[in-house]
Amino acid sequence: MGISEEIRNKFKGLTSEERSRPATLLKRVQAEYGYVPEDALEVIAGLTGLPLSQIKGVATFYASFSLRPRGTHVIQICQGTACHVKGAKRLKERLESLLNTETGQTTEDGIITLEEVRCIGCCNRAPVVVVDGRTKGRINIRELEPLIRDLRD
Numbered sequence: 680m681g682i683s684e685e686i687r688n689k690f691k692g693l694t695s696e697e698r699s700r701p702a703t704l705l706k707r708v709q710a711e712y713g714y715v716p717e718d719a720l721e722v723i724a725g726l727t728g729l730p731l732s733q734i735k736g737v738a739t740f741y742a743s744f745s746l747r748p749r750g751t752h753v754i755q756i757c758q759g760t761a762c763h764v765k766g767a768k769r770l771k772e773r774l775e776s777l778l779n780t781e782t783g784q785t786t787e788d789g790i791i792t793l794e795e796v797r798c799i800g801c802c803n804r805a806p807v808v809v810v811d812g813r814t815k816g817r818i819n820i821r822e823l824e825p826l827i828r829d830l831r832d
């Protein structure tokens with residue numbers, strides 16, 4: 680069975696209303712595969728009757744969707760204005776150097792994916808990182824190395 684057919688089968692139990700919502704379908708695929716494969720975007724466009732570009736737009740807008748396979752752990756660094764003012768750029772550069780990878784990529788060992796996100800609504804705790812879905816506020820540059828070490832343990 681090809682991946683498109685497999686994905687179509689996963690949507691079979693959904694109501695027709697659920698099937699018309701791209702975000703609901705994308706959420707399903709993300710939960711199942713850990714990312715949204717290109718084929719899934721096409722299947723969703725076909726099911727919803729919306730243009731592929733619009734489905735891609737939804738998938739790239741929300742930080743919870745990834746168009747590439749992710750590592751076992753995901754570190755997201757907020758680059759919104761409040762976090763930027765509090766040194767988020769330096770934190771991002773430090774993470775890239777510690778992980779030896781660029782933002783948007785996964786480490787060579789496949790363990791950690793580093794991503795950049797826009798404001799996640801915790802500006803009063805800037806600068807903010809999200810590690811495997813858990814938000815850590817007022818993150819200090821010195822905390823990054825132990826944080827990565829913990830994820831690799």
Ligand code: FES
Binds near residue numbers: 757758761762763805
């Ligand atoms: S700018 Fe980072 S949480 Fe708002």
